[in-house]
Amino acid sequence: MSSAALYRLKLDIEDFLYREAEFLDERRFTEWLDLLAEDLVYFMPIRRNVKFGQHDERENTRQGEGISWFDEDKWTLAKRVEQILTGVHFAEEPLSRTCHMVSNVRLVGVRPSPETAREVTVSSRFLVWQNRVEYESYTFVGRRKDVLRRAGSGWQIARREIILDQNVLLAKNLSTFF
Amino acid sequence: MITSETINRFVDADRGIISRQIFVDRGIYLQELERLFTRAWLLVGHESLIPNGGDFFTSRMGEESVIVCRDRGDKIHVFLNSCRHRGMKVCRYEQGNTSLFTCPYHSWTYTLDGKLQGVPLYRQLYEGMDRSQWSLVPVAKLAIYKGTVWATWDKDAPEFLTYLGDAKEQFDLCLDHRDGREGGSECIGVHKWVFPANWKFAAENFLGDTYHNPSHRSVDMIGIGPSGRSGVKGRRDDEYAEAQHLWISFAGGHGVHSAIASSSNEFVDTYRDQPEIGAYFRHCFQERKRRLGDKARLIPFVGTIFPNSSFHGRQPRSVCVWHPHSPTETEGWRFFLVDRDAPAAVKDFLRRFYMRYSGPAGMTEQDDMENWLYATRASTGTIARRYPFNYQQSMNTGRLNDPVRGYVSTEITEHTTRGFYRRWADYIRGASWDDCLGRADPRFAAAKAAE
Numbered sequence A: 001m002s003s004a005a006l007y008r009l010k011l012d013i014e015d016f017l018y019r020e021a022e023f024l025d026e027r028r029f030t031e032w033l034d035l036l037a038e039d040l041v042y043f044m045p046i047r048r049n050v051k052f053g054q055h056d057e058r059e060n061t062r063q064g065e066g067i068s069w070f071d072e073d074k075w076t077l078a079k080r081v082e083q084i085l086t087g088v089h090f091a092e093e094p095l096s097r098t099c100h101m102v103s104n105v106r107l108v109g110v111r112p113s114p115e116t117a118r119e120v121t122v123s124s125r126f127l128v129w130q131n132r133v134e135y136e137s138y139t140f141v142g143r144r145k146d147v148l149r150r151a152g153s154g155w156q157i158a159r160r161e162i163i164l165d166q167n168v169l170l171a172k173n174l175s176t177f178f
Numbered sequence B: 001m002i003t004s005e006t007i008n009r010f011v012d013a014d015r016g017i018i019s020r021q022i023f024v025d026r027g028i029y030l031q032e033l034e035r036l037f038t039r040a041w042l043l044v045g046h047e048s049l050i051p052n053g054g055d056f057f058t059s060r061m062g063e064e065s066v067i068v069c070r071d072r073g074d075k076i077h078v079f080l081n082s083c084r085h086r087g088m089k090v091c092r093y094e095q096g097n098t099s100l101f102t103c104p105y106h107s108w109t110y111t112l113d114g115k116l117q118g119v120p121l122y123r124q125l126y127e128g129m130d131r132s133q134w135s136l137v138p139v140a141k142l143a144i145y146k147g148t149v150w151a152t153w154d155k156d157a158p159e160f161l162t163y164l165g166d167a168k169e170q171f172d173l174c175l176d177h178r179d180g181r182e183g184g185s186e187c188i189g190v191h192k193w194v195f196p197a198n199w200k201f202a203a204e205n206f207l208g209d210t211y212h213n214p215s216h217r218s219v220d221m222i223g224i225g226p227s228g229r230s231g232v233k234g235r236r237d238d239e240y241a242e243a244q245h246l247w248i249s250f251a252g253g254h255g256v257h258s259a260i261a262s263s264s265n266e267f268v269d270t271y272r273d274q275p276e277i278g279a280y281f282r283h284c285f286q287e288r289k290r291r292l293g294d295k296a297r298l299i300p301f302v303g304t305i306f307p308n309s310s311f312h313g314r315q316p317r318s319v320c321v322w323h324p325h326s327p328t329e330t331e332g333w334r335f336f337l338v339d340r341d342a343p344a345a346v347k348d349f350l351r352r353f354y355m356r357y358s359g360p361a362g363m364t365e366q367d368d369m370e371n372w373l374y375a376t377r378a379s380t381g382t383i384a385r386r387y388p389f390n391y392q393q394s395m396n397t398g399r400l401n402d403p404v405r406g407y408v409s410t411e412i413t414e415h416t417t418r419g420f421y422r423r424w425a426d427y428i429r430g431a432s433w434d435d436c437l438g439r440a441d442p443r444f445a446a447a448k449a450a451e
Helices: A003-025 A029-033 A074-085 B004-010 B026-036 B160-175 B199-205 B210-222 B275-297 B344-357 B365-378 B415-428 B442-450
Strands: A036-044 A070-072 A097-111 A119-132 A136-151 A154-164 B042-046 B055-061 B064-070 B076-080 B095-097 B100-102 B109-111 B116-118 B141-145 B148-152 B185-195 B244-249 B255-260 B298-305 B309-313 B317-326 B329-339 B407-409
Touching (some): A003 A136, A070 B344, A074 B344, B026 B317, B026 B415, B076 B141, B076 B148, B160 B255, B199 B309, B199 B317, B199 B365, B275 B298, B317 B344, B329 B344
Parallel strands (some): A036 A154
Antiparallel strands (some): A119 A136, A136 A154, B055 B095, B064 B076, B255 B298, B298 B309, B317 B329
């Protein structure tokens, strides 16, 4: 296995994630939707304060069960974009100013190989700054675990798990994308 | 202390004029903590969150942390989450199972019924102390009603069903099985989030503020309801198109928006996105009609159980509590409900609908929080506070016990909100329980005379 291929792949993946962040911060929501695979799973669990030894089992709510912050597919995300674009979604009208910062990008799994990668599991960290109207500011910090899938010469997000480092949500709304 | 005279100036339900001060003033807020949240029945949880002996769920009453737990004898307890020695929280987990609560500070331990059990070096250092006097502070009364768990600190509070009064018939529509059997709900998850608004804006929203519908225009335009993927617009399936709408105010301060379906009461094709889900709800509809007959025509929309518990009765389905943090900050807890014996596919369909509709990530509720925040913020201003809010919508609508029990309007109105503040003023004035139950409310006097 060539480490050069791995580095090229990592650069490619990082550039994809940064470009995704640009789309969101520039409010190019329709182009952002095109980065999502049709069978996307988009999941943000609720975090719970549990006893030592129980975190693996019980700290996070589970995808596909019960209530989380997001447990969505592409249709629902497309609806969220459609809602913003009506211009009368008052939670996002006037539009928020956001800054999506992505860091700590690591390729956790590459299938079948760096030279011929078709699917990549990527972990990263995010810091999303949201400012709206005059005095509202929110900071969202956490981790993401993505599965990216080859789409033409580029990539699409097939699965995104967003681990927000909060228990009780400290923002009034989750009206931005992560 | 805010005097009765001041309260009377701030709240004039007869003329529909209410001062902004009650939403932002710290003195009023402190009086709410002292006189309202210490007496009223407050929603603390759902039985399904503590199914087994030893299970606990930490909750809130007003600003304070409480533990809701089930002992090994299957009895439920609610007590203050604060050690009697030096106040440390004895439980800082969301939920779990335990046999003892151990304080991290000095290791005092409490059993599941809140009794003080272990005091290190007790014989040596605490000679003569009567441990039975130092239990975790229990609530005065608690009630389990169709799965929901309620508590009050006031030993003189009426029993919960008396407190609920005629609102029971409407609240049951949220808590009963979709097929008409009583009770049977299960909580499948809880949202907790903090938003910068006075808690009463949230309580008002669910009293039947139908007037704010246009605020949700964006979500209605795109269509996110249970038939949304089939192209149906709106945020829920419109089962109410042919119905007579009712806005009902109750003597105890509760208020709901419900509806009576037309006399033919035909099934409205809902949940169209998945045929098997639609078939399930059609079956439930028919069973409910068979069980309840004409009473099946009554369907819920929203409501608030005085003071700070609200519900969505049908689409979506949840009960929630608005916990005060300060005059301008509130923590919302929403308990999402399904029928416990519904098929897994139905529960999955519903939870996805709930998540996209409700709470901070919900496409509908997001616009509510926006409104409540800026309404609160604008009302803190010196000039703003001199100008009261207008509660004069539909001043003379309302008939007593017609066509259902309660003070009923068949047109859009703010009378449920006016009724809420009548009772709110009573509690803040420190009125008797008779007054706080609305027994002196002139709107209900005719019924009293008849009785």
